[in-house]
Amino acid sequence: LAHDDSRKFLEFSCSLLQCRLPLREDIARLKVLDSDVKPHPRTKGALLITASLRNEAAYAQNYPIVEVKLLDKSARPVALRRFAPRSYLADADAIAAGIAANASLPIIFEVIDPGANASGFEFSFLPGPNLAGDLASGLQR
Secondary structure, eight states, X not given: OHHHHHHHHHHHHHHHHTOOOOOBOOGGGEEEEEEEEEEOSXXXXXXXXXXXXXXXXXXXXXXXXXXXXXXOTTSOEEEEEXXXXXXXXXXXXXXXXXXXXXXXXXXXXXXXXXXXXXXXXXXXXXXXXXXXXXXXXXXXX
């Protein structure tokens, strides 16, 4: 509660001083809904990963780095890729504004198919654009 009171004071102060506070960040309040992985319809040897990202917080927060792991039958990772916000959102202004409170966003990723060993997948989130750098690297095996 004290943090919320401090935040309100800082937001008020920034409105007077024309400054901008960094967005809040609570990746535990981000959820993946309706996710799916299937062969890419147009690119041989690739997969299409779709999901809906939901911010269940009562405030806007940074878009996270989305980590996608492809798993084998024993739930061990066979491939991993991290997607910085700029790789799933083209609008820099939208990235700066963050994902709104209680909002959902469809996300689509294209990755190299690691083959028959991949039988499942898992999403996780890492802190957002401030630490994103160039993490949208190629698929690692």
